[in-house]
Amino acid sequence: MKNPPIPSNEADRLKELYSLKLLDNLPDEDLDLITKLASDICGTKVSLVTLIDTNTQVFKSKHGTELEKTSRDIAFCSHAINTPDKMLIVNDATQDERFKDNPLVTEQPHIAFYAGMPLSTKDGLALGTLCVLDSKPKVLSASQIESLKSLAKLVERLFESKQKSLDLEKVYDQLKLHKDQTEEVAYTIAHDLKNPLDSIHGFLELLQHESGTSLGDEALEYIDYAKQSTQKMTSLIYEILAFAKVTSQRDEKEQVDVESLIQNIMELNLPTIRSENIEIEFNNLPVINTSKVSLSSVLRNLIGNAIKYRAAERPLKIKITIKDKIDEWLVKVSDNGKGIEERNLEKIFRPFYKENNANTDGVGMGLATCKKIILNLGGKIWVDSQFGERTTFSFTIPK
Template sequence: MKNPPTPSNEAERLKELHSLKLLDNLPDEDLDLITKLATDICGTEISLVTLIDSDTQVFKSKFGIKVEQTSRDVAFCAHAINTPDKMLIVNDATQDERFKNNPLVREDPNIAFYAGMPLSTKEGLALGTLCVLDSKPKVLSASQIESLKSLAKLVERLFESHRKSLDLEKIHEQLKLHKDQTEEVAYTIAHDLKNPLDSIQGFLELLQYESHTSLGEEAREYIEYAKQSTQKMTSLIYEILAFAKVTSQCDKKEKVDVEVVIQNIIDLNLPIIRSENIEIEFGKLPIINTSKISFSSVLRNLIGNAIKYRSKERPLKVKISIKDKLDEWLIEVSDNGKGVEERNLEKIFKPFYKENKINTDGVGMGLATCKKIILNLGGKIWVDSEFGQGSKFSFTMPK
């Protein structure tokens, strides 16, 4: 028996094999279909997708044999990988000087015939083979050889798809790390700014209280301006803190009674709803499985915005509906308020954007937070609006 030679690029080949993690997940159902097809086409007892590691030959997929691996020094495929672009065919192993004393020939599975096409990367690194074996000598037809080569190309493409999947996982992890770090920085900065602003607010109120006898009207006016500015800044910081706390890890999901959530929001806004004759309409709504805190936050923002930006020309009417879309819920919140100008429809979901710059209420983080929550829950959110007539905010949530 002749031991298989070691490829000249062995170190690079092994590094590639291990980086693809093909040895980590055995077996592979897609490859099992290919090995079965290879046996049918070539009329052999056994077919394998093999991976050649430093000391072992591992069967990534197998048909017609029970063992999971063999030693590399007896592996036919360890010979085949030395010619990455050429199929190794042994028509009668019992008469071949390289293999006739091989234990796999003399003993079970008594290999007499072998044909193996190396499985190579784009860089020409042969990681293993797609091979067929039989216990009787055999000669493949030209058509069978070409079919086996085509199947090997298909295996190589599956390996390349696996590589791309690993690359995407790495990118996802990097993006998640960057996202988490960005949120942590935003949270830290906002938290650190809040304390000194609270102190400034306190000192301004103290100064305003004691200034009636020592400062004139103009000075008191300046103090009031400063107080309003610090109040706005404090509101902004609280909004940033709320936005930063919305992480990609959603709250625990539970059964949520949407009607109860809406009724709670109505109760919170009851004084203005009664004084302004606001009508909030919703019919029989389903119980959905989602994050109650996140879902409630989105609805509270959308209903609150409808109230805040209502038209002065007519009483506000808000309609809430939920539609069953097979694998997701479609939630719609419609109103007959001021509406949004078409040129601003994409802008309103950006942080700090305010449709009405004159309106001093809020800091423009509400819809940005809604979008972040919905994306984290696996849905999407959008708006349809006619300026002067009203808006319809729609968002989806996976079931």
């Protein structure tokens, strides 16, 4: 028996093999389809996708055998990877000087025929093979050889897809780290600003209370302005804190009665709803499996926005519907309020954005928070509006 030589690029070959994590998650269902097809085309009992590790030949996919690995020094594929662009064919291993006394030939599984096409990266690093073998000598036709080569190319494409998937995972991890760090900084800054603002507001009240009228009307007016400014800044900080707390970690899902959720939101706004004759319409809404906290936050913001930006010339009507879209729920919150100018439709989900004509409280974080929540749930959110007439916010929640 002739021992297989070690490829000259062995270190790079093994580095690539490990970086792709191909030795993990065995077996592979996609590859199992290919190995079965290889055996069917070539008329062999066994077909394998092999990976050559330091001392072991590992079967990433197998058809027709229960073996999971062999020693590298007796593996036919260890010979094949030395010629990355060429198929190794052994028509009768019992008559081949390299293999006739090989334990895989003289003992189980008694290999007599072998054909293996190396599986190479774009840099020419052969990681293993797609091979077919049988216990009887055999000669493949030209079309069978070409088919086996084509299947090997398909395996290589799957390996390339694996590489791209790993690259995307790295990018995702980096983005998540950056996102988490950004949110942590925002939370820390907002939290640290809140305390001195509270102190300033307290000192202003103390000054206003103890000085009485001795400061004069103009000075007291300036103190009121300063207090209003600190209150606005405090509101801004609270909204930044709320936004920063909405992380990519999803809340625990549960069965949510959406109608009860809306009733609770209506009770929070009951004085305004009664005094302004606001109508909120919803009928036969389903119970859906999602995060109750997240869904409540989104609906509360959207209903609150509709109330905040209602038209003065007509009573506000809000309609909430939910459609079953097979693999997701489509939720719509429509109103007949002021509407949004078309040029501003893409801006409204930005943090701190407010309509130029909006004379309302708030700092413009509500819709940004809604978008963040929906994206974290795996859905999407968008808006359709006709300025001066109506607005519909739509979002999806995956089932």
